[in-house]
Amino acid sequence: MYALISLFLSLISLLLMAGAIYEVWLSWGDAALFVPSLLDGIALVVIGMAVFDVAKFLVEEEVFLAREQKTPGSQRTTLIKFLVVINIAMLMEALVFVFSAAKKDISLLVYPTFLLIASVLLVISLGIYQKLTQGERS
Template sequence: MSEMKRYSEWLGRFVYALISLSLAGISIAMMGAALWDIWGSFHDKTLLVKALLDAIGLIVIGMAVFDVSKFLLEEEVIRSSSTRSPAKQRATLLKFLVIIAIAVSLEALVFIFDAGKKDVADLVYPTLLLASAVLVVVGLGVYQRLTRDERE
């Protein structure tokens, strides 16, 4: 392997590691901010339910971002993408999209509960968000069915 190719691989892994650690830090900060808001609502005797719903949204997004960060670290820094079989690459893609589908679904549920308490007319957009998450899951099922290996 040439020196330039090794340098390029090292640089790529370094960049992915930096991005992954940055995303992890951001996600932890989001979850910390959610907990801080809950603490503040207890202390100030403000609307606790509103703070809890907001915190659920932040924590769900923070967890999704942390999962993406972990995914990038595992797949791009620790493992070499050139040595994986197509089945492992397919499984990696499915894992990534499942993380996104779960995050979108949970966020849609939080929006539905929040909008349901305010005005029923506001339920249209969260319901469409939930429907899009369902379509992602259905699409993943179709993709998995169409790309399955006959030996499996």
């Protein structure tokens, strides 16, 4: 079941990235649409990469390593890897939103700022989690 879900997620991520390329291609000749289309394309590629990373994570952890006995240390490492992937996607999306909001309306910068703050809080939380669980045996 996890293999099918991963395959489906991979297909969705490829479609997102192909849609980004297609959108940029359509706006190639129109100077007014090209830059916004590039920013939208970057956002779609970032989301597609994040979805693909989740699919890869599911395949690695639930298909290939599902039969192995999972120790607390390996589960902790798995959780940290997964949250780092999500955090990277959040940061990249926030940066795209910053550039997009700066071009449209400066008052819209509050939303990507909240996303950046959430990402920083996730990094801090991961650091605290690692510190608190570093004494556990693998």
